[in-house]
Amino acid sequence: MKRPTLKEVFELEPDGRSLVVKGWVRTKREAKAAVFLEINDGSRLANLQCVFEVPQAGSALAAALAKAGTGASVAIEGSLVASPASGQKVEVKAVGLEVIGEAPSESYPLQKKAHSLEFLREIAHLRPRTNTFGAVARVRNRMAYAIHQFFQERGFQYVHTPLITASDAEGAGAMFQVTTLDLERLAKSGQGVDYGKDFFGKPAFLTVSGQLNVETYCQALGRVYTFGPTFRAENSNTTRHLSEFWMIEPEVAFNELPDNMDLAEEFIKYLLKTALADCAEDLEFFDQRIQKGLVESLGSVLDKPFAHMTYTDAIAELAKSPEKFEFEPRWGSDLQSEHEKYLTEKVVGGPLIVTDYPKEFKSFYMKMNDDGKTVRAMDVLVPRFGEIIGGSEREERLDNLLRRIEELGLDTSTYSWYLDLRRFGTTPHSGFGLGFERLLLYVTGMANIRDVIPFPRAPKLADF
Ligand code: 4AD
Ligand code: MG
Secondary structure, three states: OOOOOHHHHHOOOOOOOEEEEEEEEEEEEEOOOEEEEEEEOOOOOOOEEEEEEOOOOOOHHHHHHHHOOOOOEEEEEEEEEEOOOOOOOEEEEEEEEEEEEOOOOOOOOOOOOOOOHHHHHHOOOOHHHOHHHHHHHHHHHHHHHHHHHHHHHOOOEEOOOOOEEOOOOOOOOOOOEEOOOOHHHHHHHOOOOOHHHOOOOOOEEEOOOOHHHHHHHHHHHOEEEEEEEEEOOOOOOOOOOOOEEEEEEEEEEOOOHHHHHHHHHHHHHHHHHHHHHHOHHHHHHHHHHOOOOHHHHHHHHHHOOOEEEEHHHHHHHHHHOOOOOOOOOOOOOOOOHHHHHHHHHHHHOOOEEEEEEEHHHOOOOEOEOOOOOEEEEEEEEEOOOEEEEEEEEEOOOHHHHHHHHHHOOOOHHHHHHHHHHHHOOOOOEEEEEEEHHHHHHHHHOOOOHHHOOOOOOEOOEOOO
16 A cells, blocks of 8 residues: 555544554654654645554654654554544554654754744745645645636636736836846946847746736637736735735636626635635634634625725715724725725624726726726725735727826836727726635734734845
8 A cells, every 4th residue: 555644644534454554653652551643744724643652661663753843753553443532533553663853852943832924934845744834835725726626617727927017017017127137337337228138138027927928828718717927016014915925816808897806705715715615724723823713704794795986985974984094095095904804803893805996006907987987896805914916807809008108107108018908909998806814814814914924025134
């Protein structure tokens, strides 16, 4: 038989079969009659208990046990028996122990005690060995898979959009430049920059969104999505922003804003349902240790429709609020995170879709409403941190789109291919972007976005 993962071992009957298990020691406890090693291999949250008889002094087993401290990698030979301890069906009655790699307690940074999340951020290469980060990684994995399942089950085609681009998909100018020019030499020489000599023959950047590219495939394949890394050079040092994050962007031809809202709601509910069903042990852990009431609050989202509100109504709600905000809510200014929290937590008590925002702070590609002031935008907001999804119906009318690009002072030439989609066989179409790490904040209850991605990138932070 192939060596089972510990998750698989937990599902076996305690029939006395002999087996070898491998993993890392989480705790060692020496009692009068036995030595207990709890090991974990990351396949699930629970540790497997391995029980040794107290070894004779000076024996090989005694020497091995002495080296098997927290963090050591081990192979344990024994038989699978029923466990008398509560909460676990099986344990290993151990007879052999090989310490594969020691983790000396004087220098190993992770000890048995609980460590702060701040401290663990400084040892991002070791933190996946903790319960919290193991659980985050497993939920992240399951959600990534569920995203593909959701779209594939509904006839969407997965499109790979480029990471290097010459056009600003959001028109917001928050892009990292990609260049092979020798900046230091250019600065010293005092010459200007000639992008004709740069790698791509023109300025190039890391993409802020795959949307514009995925729209081209939408206008041929109908239902498409992209799922990949995106980059934002905004100087936002918050618990909700990363400089490199993953985004899921579906785009559907002939869909109008209400269809887009329905798709977003169905999508979020599918992901929550999957997490509750398939990550139950990890979510229970987050509920106990990170965010009390998490499981119940996620479950309650499944039963009722998402609330809907226009931006104008949202501003009116905020104006009525007895709460004092740091930023006064005013028609024409973007909603702040404190406003989004108030609306979701105090007004609707769950997710909320806000639509029809003023054009001033939304992107150039959003469809103009007949009032000439607002656009067919939608943000999905959730309790605890606010925006989880941003999307819109797209402007499919060539004249309107050209006018917006010019009004905003963007360079029409870099969007010429995008404008062709409106010149040839244009259709109403809509899509949105779900921030993958925002989804994980929501599902795990973790408070800081830097703790739901393995290696966070943020201003002045590119370690590991
Ligand atoms: O609202 P955003 O900027 O929308 C777009 O990029 C559109 N092109 C999406 C589309 O319509 N296809 O970003 C979408 C989502 C946000 O709602 C948020 O969840 C996440 O991406 N996001 C970030 N997540 C982490 N760090 C950042 N700096 C983020 N900026 C946006
Ligand atoms: Mg947004």
